[in-house]
Amino acid sequence: MKPQLTLQTPLELPHQEISNYLNQLWISEDEERSGANTFTLMVWQPAWLEQCLVKSGLISGPITGTLSPEIIKIAKKLIIDKGLSHTTSIYSEELLILLKENLSNNDFEDFRGQFFESSISTLNPRRLITLAPTLNKESEIKTFVSAYCPLSENTITQPICGDLVVIRGDSSSINQKGLKIIDKLSIKDLPTWLWWNGNLDESQEIFNYFTDQGIRLIIDTANGSPKRCLRILDQSIKSNKAINDLNWVRLKSWRESLAMIFDPPSRRPILDHISDIDIDIAEGNFLQALLLISWISDKLKWVFSKIDKHGELIKIEFKRNNGDKISTCINPVPLGNPSIHLGQVIGLRLISKISEVPKNNTCVILGCESVECMRLEAGGMADMQLIEQVVPNAFSSSEFDVSKLLGSSRGNTSPLFENSIKVAVQIFNSFNK
Amino acid sequence: MPSTLSNPLRLGLRQERVIPPQCLIIFGASGDLTHRKLIPALFELYLQRRIPSEFAIVGCARRPWSDQDFKEKMKAKLANQISENENEWEQFSNYLFYEPVDLQQSDHVVRLSKRLNEIDKLQATHGNKTFYLSVSPNFYGSGCKALKAAGLLDDPKKSRIVIEKPFGRDYSSAKKLNQIVQSCADESQIYRIDHYLGKETVQNILVMRFANTIFEPIWNRNYISSVQITSSETVGVEDRAGYYESSGALRDMLQNHLTQMLAVTAMEPPGKFEPEAIRNEKAKVLQASKLADENEPWNCCIRGQYAKGGNSQKRLKGYRDEDGVNLNSTTETYIATKVFIDNWRWQGVPFYLRTGKRLPKRLGEIVLTFKDVPVHLFESTIINPAPNQLILRIQPNEGATFKFEVKSPGSGMKSRPVEMEFSYDESFGEPSDEGYVRLLADAMLSDPTLFTRSDEVEAAWKLYTPLIELMEDAPWKLPIQKYESMTWGPPESDQLLSKDNIFWRRP
Numbered sequence: 001m002k003p004q005l006t007l008q009t010p011l012e013l014p015h016q017e018i019s020n021y022l023n024q025l026w027i028s029e030d031e032e033r034s035g036a037n038t039f040t041l042m043v044w045q046p047a048w049l050e051q052c053l054v055k056s057g058l059i060s061g062p063i064t065g066t067l068s069p070e071i072i073k074i075a076k077k078l079i080i081d082k083g084l085s086h087t088t089s090i091y092s093e094e095l096l097i098l099l100k101e102n103l104s105n106n107d108f109e110d111f112r113g114q115f116f117e118s119s120i121s122t123l124n125p126r127r128l129i130t131l132a133p134t135l136n137k138e139s140e141i142k143t144f145v146s147a148y149c150p151l152s153e154n155t156i157t158q159p160i161c162g163d164l165v166v167i168r169g170d171s172s173s174i175n176q177k178g179l180k181i182i183d184k185l186s187i188k189d190l191p192t193w194l195w196w197n198g199n200l201d202e203s204q205e206i207f208n209y210f211t212d213q214g215i216r217l218i219i220d221t222a223n224g225s226p227k228r229c230l231r232i233l234d235q236s237i238k239s240n241k242a243i244n245d246l247n248w249v250r251l252k253s254w255r256e257s258l259a260m261i262f263d264p265p266s267r268r269p270i271l272d273h274i275s276d277i278d279i280d281i282a283e284g285n286f287l288q289a290l291l292l293i294s295w296i297s298d299k300l301k302w303v304f305s306k307i308d309k310h311g312e313l314i315k316i317e318f319k320r321n322n323g324d325k326i327s328t329c330i331n332p333v334p335l336g337n338p339s340i341h342l343g344q345v346i347g348l349r350l351i352s353k354i355s356e357v358p359k360n361n362t363c364v365i366l367g368c369e370s371v372e373c374m375r376l377e378a379g380g381m382a383d384m385q386l387i388e389q390v391v392p393n394a395f396s397s398s399e400f401d402v403s404k405l406l407g408s409s410r411g412n413t414s415p416l417f418e419n420s421i422k423v424a425v426q427i428f429n430s431f432n433k
Numbered sequence: 434m435p436s437t438l439s440n441p442l443r444l445g446l447r448q449e450r451v452i453p454p455q456c457l458i459i460f461g462a463s464g465d466l467t468h469r470k471l472i473p474a475l476f477e478l479y480l481q482r483r484i485p486s487e488f489a490i491v492g493c494a495r496r497p498w499s500d501q502d503f504k505e506k507m508k509a510k511l512a513n514q515i516s517e518n519e520n521e522w523e524q525f526s527n528y529l530f531y532e533p534v535d536l537q538q539s540d541h542v543v544r545l546s547k548r549l550n551e552i553d554k555l556q557a558t559h560g561n562k563t564f565y566l567s568v569s570p571n572f573y574g575s576g577c578k579a580l581k582a583a584g585l586l587d588d589p590k591k592s593r594i595v596i597e598k599p600f601g602r603d604y605s606s607a608k609k610l611n612q613i614v615q616s617c618a619d620e621s622q623i624y625r626i627d628h629y630l631g632k633e634t635v636q637n638i639l640v641m642r643f644a645n646t647i648f649e650p651i652w653n654r655n656y657i658s659s660v661q662i663t664s665s666e667t668v669g670v671e672d673r674a675g676y677y678e679s680s681g682a683l684r685d686m687l688q689n690h691l692t693q694m695l696a697v698t699a700m701e702p703p704g705k706f707e708p709e710a711i712r713n714e715k716a717k718v719l720q721a722s723k724l725a726d727e728n729e730p731w732n733c734c735i736r737g738q739y740a741k742g743g744n745s746q747k748r749l750k751g752y753r754d755e756d757g758v759n760l761n762s763t764t765e766t767y768i769a770t771k772v773f774i775d776n777w778r779w780q781g782v783p784f785y786l787r788t789g790k791r792l793p794k795r796l797g798e799i800v801l802t803f804k805d806v807p808v809h810l811f812e813s814t815i816i817n818p819a820p821n822q823l824i825l826r827i828q829p830n831e832g833a834t835f836k837f838e839v840k841s842p843g844s845g846m847k848s849r850p851v852e853m854e855f856s857y858d859e860s861f862g863e864p865s866d867e868g869y870v871r872l873l874a875d876a877m878l879s880d881p882t883l884f885t886r887s888d889e890v891e892a893a894w895k896l897y898t899p900l901i902e903l904m905e906d907a908p909w910k911l912p913i914q915k916y917e918s919m920t921w922g923p924p925e926s927d928q929l930l931s932k933d934n935i936f937w938r939r940p
């Protein structure tokens with residue numbers, strides 16, 4: 001989907017004048033053209049990688065905040081050229097550190113907050129607020145505003161309009177001044193979402209400021225340490241705040257593919273005899289796999305019993321209510337390719353032992369479409385009944401996933417996710433005791 | 434047989450659209466449909482957690498029930514469904530309200546409007562309203578007018594009306610009813626129910642046709658020689674003689690359910706999966722449909738009425754001996770007809786439609802028969818190679834079968850037919866009977882895809898106008914043929930096809 005640009009060039013205004021200006025904007029027009037009755041979306045948009053690439057001359061500006069195919073291509077190439085491990089994610093700190101070594105001091109045009117995907121704009125957000133921290137230290141807060149009316153295909157209906165605000169400056173000035181500006185921009189009676197489009201370990205004060213407000217959160221737990229991410233998830237559900245995780249959203253085709261295998265009633269008994277589950281992931285972050293195992297164990301009503309770490313392997317054991325043991329294992333594997341997101345699931349093998357006779361037992365293998373996942377099939381399961389399924393790669397952009405969440409969520413945490421978080425936190429805590 | 438819902442890994446996986454806060458007002462709340470279909474469907478939606486907390490169901494009918502009466506009557510009628518979910522029912526019943534209303538008394542509707550304001554505040558339903566007319570068709574027009582007069586339909590974004598079948602008795606009455614209804618509300622507010630479109634397997638026809646590459650290229654006159662659409666019931670008229678005597682098989686089944694199946698089977702692919710795009714294509718194909726012989730319609734239609742039958746254990750009465758049926762009744766309980774579709778895709782391909790009561794099996798199916806191969810290279814183990822057939826089973830035993838020829842094992846090169854089978858049961862478990870669940874949810878979600886638009890209804894009536902006129906003006910030309918109960922209709926119905934060298938498929 002093409003990014004959509006505002007119709008009006010954003011106007012730079014002193015921040016004291018913003019809320020007045022926006023109020024005027026909607027009052028002075030005729031009554032028909034009131035703002036959309038939808039929601040406010042705030043985006044934390046550091047785009048460090050893009051800023052670094054532009055400032056080091058590796059791509060031409062302006063900075064947009066969108067992860068373009070060009071950025072992905074160049075970042076992947078850099079990882080290999082600079083001799084980083086092939087599994088390095090393009091969001092990794094190592095890559096940024098290398099890039100920061102030779103940045104120019106020039107200023108580049110910064111369009112963050114003015115570009116947003118049409119999948120989001122068609123939802124007619126009433127107000128889009130972008131927090132755009134800059135690489136340059138000591139840059140003062142600048143604020144921009146603009147009104148927008150997404151062009152709709154349906155020309156009969158009155159366009160539904162919204163406005164957007166961009167708050168730009170270095171992280172500390174955003175923290176000190178930016179958040180005060182945001183305070184004044186909240187629209188009563190409309191829900192507010194925060195999409196934290198960056199690493200969860202950084203700028204924690206700013207993040208915490210939002211969580212204290214009871215805003216609905218969209219985060220990506222592939223981008224942050226599992227400990228910090230699980231704490232955020234845990235606190236959100238304990239305090240009854242809506243949380244959505246793109247790392248969980250990307251598991252959707254795995255959940256769907258696994259469920260699909262057991263739709264035929266004749267296969268349901270397999271579920272009662274599962275003895276082993278192995279999950280292969282891309283190196284670097286085990287949280288997504290932990291959420292997948294937590295979801296399966298919750299749905300099949302297994303009880304967690306213990307967790308062990310053997311080098312890179314994480315072994316988790318569960319019990320069924322008849323006392324049977326289920327061994328599961330998260331196995332990080334090196335990939336031949338730098339990834340976009342760390343620790344994504346690439347394969348799953350499930351073994352169900354119904355009887356001593358091997359051919360009555362079942363081995364289910366789910367693999368992603370790329371070559372790496374074939375390794376699970378080499379396990380000598382040939383004498384069992386084999387069910388194999390290819391899980392389509394999720395190619396959608398984070399923006400698209402976010403728009404899906406905005407369009408469908410009731411503003412509470414999905415019960416499925418909530419239950420999986422509870423199990424994942426229990427497992428993780430016992431590991432760190 | 435368990436359904437997909439009992440797959441533990443599937444629980445909660447389906448991302449259902451969320452029904453927005455609103456008040457659902459059911460007229461005819463003391464009637465048969467309300468407790469047999471509507472409240473069970475709403476309770477099912479509640480169990481699936483798809484009902485928002487800001488919600489209300491307001492039952493209306495003439496009898497002077499209280500809110501409490503309504504709750505108790507529904508609880509008693511639904512006892513079986515509730516027994517496993519007592520607690521959930523108690524929660525659900527908090528949504529139930531009742532207001533005595535005679536739709537013919539305008540002051541009643543004004544009073545209702547006041548009550549709805551109170552309930553709206555109480556339940557925080559944001560002024561959103563869906564009106565469901567589950568009353569006699571005589572009240573559809575006057576009901577809409579009364580709602581309009583009370584200002585209840587003024588906001589096209591916040592109010593909708595759902596109208597039950599039958600919509601009209603013929604082309605002119607349907608057109609008139611459309612005019613009345615459309616003078617009260619915008620077409621986008623009107624949801625005409627055809628519960629066949631709520632069936633998973635009817636919707637699956639669209640998916641099969643348009644989500645696969647292999648079917649569309651052969652889905653036309655070049656490859657298909659004929660299409661049969663059957664919907665048969667084993668039951669007789671039961672206790673609905675009053676209604677059935679004035680309706681008959683044409684109005685009760687053919688004009689709506691079978692014709693909708695025809696539309697879904699024969700329509701062109703829509704440009705997008707959007708309600709208006711789909712309904713445009715359905716309307717177009719119905720407008721292009723004609724009886725095979727419009728001038729002498731008796732040549733392309735057979736009417737029948739069940740006579741007594743059954744066996745020594747169970748004797749079955751003939752239609753005319755049923756309670757409430759006129760001894761000389763000429764109401765048809767069976768109808769079969771032949772239709773052509775006048776467009777590029779279907780020119781010359783006959784569509785045979787049949788429906789009836791007291792037939793040997795309860796079933797709905799669509800059979801596409803493909804053309805013969807140009808040269809028969811192989812001898813068949815039976816007399817002639819059977820033509821390829823694609824059979825779409827709507828109910829029961831939902832699924833699809835493809836019949837084709839393979840080499841018969843052994844020496845020689847003889848061919849014999851085999852079947853390739855998709856069974857809904859085996860793949861997904863039993864399909865839930867969710868016609869009304871689906872349609873109620875869609876109406877409350879303002880999604881009109883599975884509802885019939887005014888032009889579709891009118892085109893469907895227009896298609897059968899020559900038959901209806903004949904039945905009224907010269908019924909002797911379209912005589913009622915008797916058929917023994919539990920047989921496949923009158924023998925004459927076979928002749929309708931044998932003239933074309935075809936036979937009804939014996940399911």
Ligand SMILES: NC(=O)c1ccc[n+]([C@@H]2O[C@H](COP(=O)([O-])OP(=O)(O)OC[C@H]3O[C@@H](n4cnc5c(N)ncnc54)[C@H](OP(=O)(O)O)[C@@H]3O)[C@@H](O)[C@H]2O)c1
Pocket residue numbers: 460461462463464465466467493494495496534535536537566567568569570572597598599
């Ligand atoms: N039942 C089915 O299986 C079925 C299937 C398909 C379509 N339909 C259609 O659904 C509709 C309802 O069918 P049904 O079988 O439920 O009919 P029903 O059992 O005869 O119920 C009719 C309802 O209308 C109410 N009513 C009658 N006159 C009224 C008036 N002046 N003002 C307000 N309410 C009035 C009656 O209650 P009071 O006497 O208390 O007023 C009763 O609740 C019909 O259009 C029918 O064609 C029914």
